[in-house]
Amino acid sequence: MGNFEPIIVAFCCHYCAYTAADMAGSMRLSYPANVKIVRVPCTGKVDVQHILQAFQNGADGVYVAGCLEGDCHFKNGNTKAARRVIYAKKLLNEIGLEEERVEMLLMSAGMGERFAQTAFEITEKIRKLGPNPIKKAKKS
Amino acid sequence: MITAERKPMEEILDYISPFQRIILVGCNECVTVCAAGGRKEVGLLSSALQMAFMKDGKTLSVNEITLERQCDPEYVEELVAHISQADAVLSMACGCGVQEIAKRFPQKPVFPALNTKFMGASESQGVWSERCKGCGDCILGLTGGICPVARCSKRIMNGPCGGSTNGKCEISPDVDCAWYLIWERLKALGQEDKYEDIIEAKDWRPSWHGGPRKIIREDLVE
Amino acid sequence: MTQKNNKILVIGGGIGGIRTALDLATAGRDVVLIDKAGSIGGLTTQLDRTFPTNNCDLCTLSPHLSESGRKERIELMGLTQLADIEGEAGSFKVTLVTKPRYIDMDKCTACGDCFEQFKECVQFTPGLDYRAPTCMRYPQAIPQAYSINIEKCTDIDKLTEICQADAIIPDDIEKKQEIEVGSIILATGADLFNPDVLDNFGGGTYPNVVTGLEYERIMSASGPTFGNLVRPSDNKQPLKIAWIQCVGSRSINTDKCEVSYCSSVCCMYALKEAIVTKERFQDDIETVIFYMDMRTSGKDYELYRMRAENEYGVKLVKSRPHSIMQDPATKNLSISYPLNGNSALQTDTFDMIVLSTGFRIPDETQKLAQKLGIEVNKHHFVKTSSFNPVETSRPGIFVCGIYESPKDIPETIVQASAAACMASEHLDILEKIPKIQDELPAERDVTNEETRIGVFICDCGFNIGGVINVKDLAKYAAKLPQVAISEVAGHGCSTDSMKHIQSVIKEQKLNRIVIGGCSPRTHEAKFQNIIRNAGLNKYLLEIANIRDQDTWVHKDHPDQASAKAGDLIRMAIAGVAKRRPLPDYLLPMNKNILVVGGGVSGMNAALNLAVNGFKVYLVEQAPELGGVAGKIRKTISGEDVQSYMADLIKKTVNQDLIEVITGATIVDHKGMTGMFTTGVQIAPRMYYRQIEHGITIMATGALPIQTDEYLLGKHEAVITQLELDAVIEDEPERVNSWENIVMIQCVGSRTKENPNCSRVCCQTAIKNALRILEIKPDVRIFILNRDIRTLGFHEDYYRKAREKGVIFARYEPENQPIVKKDGGLLTVTFKDQILGREIEVSADCLALSTGMAADDEATEDLAMIFHLNRTSDGHFLEDHIKLRPVDMSVPGFLVAGTAHSPKSIRESIAQAQAAAGRALTFLAADMINTGAGVARVDSKKCAACLICVRACPYDIPYINAEGYSEIDPAQCHGCGVCAAECPAKAIQLMQYEDDMISAKLNGLFGIGVE
Known part of the structure; x- marks a missing residue:
């Protein structure tokens, strides 16, 4: 498991986290290639179903990255997303997956550095958790 | 409307663990409105169950079907085409729906995925209270x-x-x-x-x- | 002004000319854009990357260029110059002369056959690259046609034969025509200084001494070495490179064609070149910049400098080297220089030296100024005033960009939009704008077609192609399901590639397109337009962001970058297969404007819009108009700010179309471009009122920095520069009583808490020092500074202050001056860098340059209400730092003045005019396109549960008479909350449908793909 490279799906809001990721790009701030971004118009669009689907498909971690508290382009999509992430955590718990595998993050469009930094942190956290147990069972 | 809540996953898994292929049936009436057993919850439960199986090294095939109303035999009839490919049926309707399906398919094990709670009204988004x-x-x-x-x-x-x-x-x-x-x-x-x-x-x-x-x-x- | 014509002539097709032409055209004006070169683009097209984003310039510029080529209202004339002018504002008669191109533009297909055959005939000095007699200046040129230098051609017949299109006209002649225009905008830019006249730097004979622009060309993928960094003498990669700043600029001996002004951009471009170099070669290369003052005073530029030093290890040495010595054998170069406070010289050897040369107004531009009869300053730049920054001395003639004063791209763009506003102010729109839809080909119905995906992978020069193997990626994509064709597209956004993609779509009957390239944020609209013009619905497109989110960030791990690129392409292919044709929704435009902030910027923006006949609500939080500018007495050039402001307020209040609402606080806001509603509470009774408007201009200003450093507020002799400005004007007798005056710069700026530069303090300190010396010539003034940042012509004032005996002493942040109370007097102790010892001055007045900072509380509230982005220091964030400095990322929002970043009155006015100009581009349209990303309800699935009705942040869904949820597409904002919460899965958000996202998630994990 020493060289386990997790696959992490990041649902990123077009108005903040996705822009922050582009910003990290223009600032050439490196972050782990493990993170794959799915662009959404608002984290309020992120469906628990898609979070589960990511895990079912083999993701080791998922995060939803929306705008800062109160900064949602659509008023409160980010707080709704945060509640759904909690719901997703409960579901994961119920089927025996670590709830830490899914997180909600907040950042603004200007936070290229924060995007890169959180990508590092989440990747490290998931690396410590080890592979998605579903995948492990699949392989064996 | 009739309100309901999903049963603990453990209980549902207990029911279906012996099977490999199930039909997961939602209902587009009351349990959709109280966000317990509509098309969306069917999708979520389906994913969760499949993952739980995969975690144990097993596979579960889930046929997701949401009926207009499970408590009417005509709607239940829609399941006929699929029933032979399933080992069991898991219903996300209230108790009425579960029984209606069980009646129609006496040879198939039918399980409830929800606990039917009460006849109630929406207080606000996501909150329901007993009224009758x-x-x-x-x-x-x-x-x-x-x-x-x-x-x-x-x-x-x-x-x-x-x-x-x-x-x-x-x-x-x-x-x-x-x-x-x-x-x-x-x-x-x-x-x-x-x-x-x-x-x-x-x-x-x-x-x-x-x-x-x-x-x-x-x-x-x- | 008697109006006969609404046409506007723009002279110069650089970035400024293009922006001004586009703004004018979008606002409904006819434009004639002339450039002396064969294609437009100007200097910017030769740059490799631009600061501070380090983007590839062609990639960001070319979409604008082709937009310019496309606009129906712009007549583009290359190789054309103005020969004569008659008449006056509103009805100028100008004579234009077009040089022969020797190529029929209608026939030339830009195939490049002629170029292939006649390569390496002519050397193109400014870019170090070889130029054939048939020449296109850069790969994405507009117009897309070659031109021929007939004199350099040895065999004209052979050249004519080569052309399959029969486009070469060997006997082409010069054409002359007379046209009538209402206004003229000068956007001629400037040349770069040629340092060959400086024998101390080799006089052009040292091969490894290059100019900044030549270095750009060497680093550029489209340059002579195809982007390989090699030094000219031996084609070897250099290991140690130095930049020498201010070559030919800020000079005190102006005999050798050197000039005294500062060219304003060289510090940033040298930093950029050094960073880009370090990025590519990391520790394998050493970079040193020799500078006099590091002038990084633009928005977030100070952070860029810090990154250069701290992250990239670019070494900055404060010294102006006298000369360069070349080792005749190795062609290595050495520089001797004294290091801080050390009189002994140190010698360092470099493989390559870059001379940071600045701007010069060329002779032909000087002649143009004479022809036009406009006043210029002693440096031959156009004379303008602080209060009318884009107006020349001749009515009806305007200026933008470098010809006004040396400046960088964002400032040029600001002035370009400002000039567009001012030049069209008195010209009515004479005809209606044609509907864009009419010009487009019919959309192909793809619903019953078998899915055929076309994949086009950009290499974007080295940006993508330098990190991963794009050919392999294209090959890989070709094998994926439903992919009909997959190929490499070079610069996908270049005219060539665009045309190619369009023809492939038609030939291959493609019905879904995937572009592997840069961010959809910046290029989606562009590529949507490409496929729409090829007859496809524009939403049948998916962009895989393999540059910004892959090769740029994983360049150190090419294997990981390649793997991730594969993942992203798979996702895009799976996603695009599920995309469906969608209609755009159109809404009527509310043409009123809300201007937030009644300072100098807000009032100027309001007035310029009112003059154009639009209703403006000017909302100010304070009880009165005026803002911070209302407190300033004089500008550095001596203009009277007080009387200007009094006049401005009078004009604003008396303008019928402006409703001034003071004492007003913004409390709520909803809607979208063209239909905003903003709620305000108005003092003293705080009654609530709603304003309906289509456009919002944020001009909320900034605040003077508050501090108690250096005994400010604790000792009466300690005042701010703003207070000093008033004392000089109102209490000259107090100034007369002073013997020693000390000024401390960067108080509260360039600190840990506020890392940015306040931009105006250096010129303010010098302004005040010079005015004090006028009152009392024998007073002693010390200006303790970290760098003196007098950009452009302000350098002349800096020089004047030095000549008049003002003492400038530098301090380092770790060694700040110490101020002590000594009874009624103050003592200021600082370390003099040249003498190398502590100096103590007793000061009668200590003036602190406290600068300005964003009003963090106010911008935070407003950002929350309006959903705007801010920078980390609390300024409003524009949509694109370089190319869209006035527009904000929320459509319909514009920013002006110090709410954007610290700036002078002149710069604030320019941006206010620019905001008005940008607003005019929106206001010209009667309908606005709200896009296709709306929620749709499947009535068969809907359980009428009301969850969407309750979840929608804008209360759009309702249960209709038929008993299911209905969502008005014209009102839907497209957030998708309803779609994500619908328990019956009856709602889908178009463009982000569940099956599309689901397919992407499957594609990512290779499910159903491999």
Whole structure:
């Protein structure tokens, strides 16, 4: 498991986290290639179903990255997303997956550095958790 | 509407663990409205169950079908085409739906995925409260439109009891005292005098005390 | 002004000319855009990357260029110059002369056959690259046609034969024509100084001494070495490179064609070149910049400098080297220089030296100014005033960009939009704008077609192609399901590639397109337009962001970058297969404007819009108009700010179309471009009122920095520069009583808490020092500074102050001056860098340059109400730092003045005019396109549960008479909350449908793909 490279799906809001990721790009701030971004118009669009689907498909971690508290382009999509992430955590718990595998993050469009930094942190956290147990069972 | 809640995953898994192929049936009526068993919840449960199986090194094939109403045999008929490919059926409807499916497919194990809770109303987004017990003899006309049968913890007919404090029931400060609400409502209607009327001991025979109930509309019967 | 014509002539097709032409055209004006070169683009097209984003310039510029080529209202004339002018504002008659191109533009297909055959005939000095007699200046040129230098051609017949299109006209002649225009905008830019006249730097004979622009060309993928960094003498990669700043600029001996002004951009471009170099070669290369003052005073530029030093290890040496010595054998170069406070010289050897040369107004531009009869300053730049920054001395003639004063791209763009506003102010729109839809080909119905996906992978020069193997990626994509064709597209956004993609779509009957390239945020609209013009619905497109989110960030791990690129392409292919044709929704435009902030910027923006006939609500929080500018007495050039402001307020208040609402606080806001509603509470009774408007301009200003450093507020002799400005004007007798005056710069700026530069303090300190010396010439003034940042012509004032005996002493942040109270007097102790010892001055007045900072509380509230982005220091964030400095990322929002970043009155006015100009581009349209990303309800699935009705942040869904949820597409904002919460899965958000996202998630994990 020493060289386990997790696959992490990041649902990123077009108005903040996705822009922050582009910003990290223009600032050439490196972050782990493990993170794959799915662009959404608002984290309020992120469906628990898609979070589960990511895990079912083999993701080791998922995060939803929306705008800062109160900064949602659509008023409160980010707080709704945060509640759904909690719901997703409960579901994961119920089927025996670590709830830490899914997180909600907040950042603004200007936070290229924060995007890169959180990508590092989440990747490290998931690396410590080890592979998605579903995948492990699949392989064996 | 009839409200329901998903059963703990463990219980559902216990039911279906012996099987490899199931039909997961949602219902587009009450349980959709109370976000317990509509198309969306079917999708979520399906993913969760499949993952739980995969985690144990097993696979589960789930056929997701949401019927318009599980409590009508015609709609249930839609399952016929799929039933032979399934080892069991898991229903996300209220108890009525589960039974309707079980009746139609006597050879198939049918399991409930929900606990049917009560007949209730939406208080606000995501919050539902009990409003009716289906007692078969409605007295809302006497009680200002607030039901003491469903909403008084003791179902007393001439309340409130001594446990009513500041408009709340003694069983929990989160529960409104139905009789307090009735009083306030009658006051607002200017019908305080109604409060003085004694409601006689309720006849519970129209309720389930007379065994399972049935309604027959003769003009409609074929 | 008698109007005869609404046409506007723009002279110069650089970035400024293009922006001004586009703004004018979008606002409904006819434009003639002329450039002396064969294609437009100007200097910017030769740059490799631009600061501070380090983007590839062609990639960001070319979409704008082709937009310019496409606009129906712009007549583009290459190789054309103005020969004569008559008449006056509103009805100029100008004579234009077009040089022969020797190529029929209608026939030339830009195939490049002629170029192939006649390569390496002519050397193109400024870019170090070889130029054939048939020449296109850069790969994405507009117009897309070659031009021929007939004199350099040895065999004209052979050249004519080569052309399959029969486009070569060997006997082409010069054409002359006369046109009538209402206004003229000068956007001629400037040349770069040629340092060959400086023999101390080799006089052009040292091969490894290059100019900044030549270095750009060497680093550029489209340059002579195809982007390989090699030094000219031996084609070897250099290991140690130095930059020398201010070559030819800020000079005190102006005999050798050197000039005294500062060219304003060289510090940033040298930093950029050094960073880009370090990025590519990391520790394998050493970079040193020799500078006099590091002038990084633009928005977030100070952070860029810090990154250069701290993250990239670019070494900055404060010294102006006298000369360069070349080792005749190795062609290595050495520089001797004294290091801080050390009189002994140190010698360092470099493989390559870059001379940071600045701007010069060329002779032909000087002649143009004479022809036009406009006043210029002593440096031959156009004379303008602080209060009318884009107006020349001749009515009807305007200026933008470098010809006004040396400046960088964002400032040029600001002035370009400002010039567009001012030049069209008195010209009515004479005809209606044609509807864009009319010009487009019919959309092909793809619903019953078998899915055929076309994949085009950009290499984007080295940006993508330098990190991963794009050919392999294209090959990989070709094998994926439903992919009909997959190929490499070079610069996908270049005219060539665009045309190619369009023809492939038609030939291959493609019905879904995937572009592997840069961010959809910046290029989606561009590529949507490409496929729409090829007859496809524009939403049948998916962009895999393999640059910004892959090769740029994983360049150190090419293997990981390649793997991730594969993942992203798979996702895009799976996603695009599920995309469906969608209609755009159109809404009527509310043409009123809300201007937030009644300072100098807000009032100027409001007035310029009102003059154009639009209703403006000017909302100011304070009880009165005026803002911070209302407190300033004089500008550095001596203009009277007080009387200007009094006049401005009078004009604003008396303008019928402006409703001034003071004492007003913004409390709520809803809607979208063209239909905003903003709620304000108005003092003193705080009554609530709603304003309906289509456009919002944020001009909320900034605040003077508050501090108690250096005994400010604790000792009466300690005042701010703003207070000093008033004392000089109102209490000259107090100034007369002073013997020693000390000024401390960067108080509260360039600190840990506020890392950015306040931009105006250096010029303010010098302004005040010079005014004090006028009152009392023998007073002693010390200006303690970290760098003196007098950009452009302000350098002349810096020089004047030095000549008049003002003492400038530098301090380092770790060694700040110490101020002590000594009875009624103050003593200021600082370390003099040149003498190397502590100096103590007793000061009668200590003026602190406290600068300005964003009003963090106010911008935070407003950002929350309006959903705007802010920078980390609390300024409003524009949509694109370089190319869209006025527009904000929320459509319909514009920013002006110090709410954007610290700036002077002149710069604030320019941006206010620019905001008005940008607003005019929106206001010209009667309808606005709200896009296709709306929620749709499947009535068969809907359970009428009301969850969407309750979840929608804008209360759009309702249960209709038929008993299911209905969502008005014209009102839907497209957030998708309803779709994500619908328990019956009856709602889909178009463009982000569940099956599309689901397919992407499957594609990512290779499910159903491999």
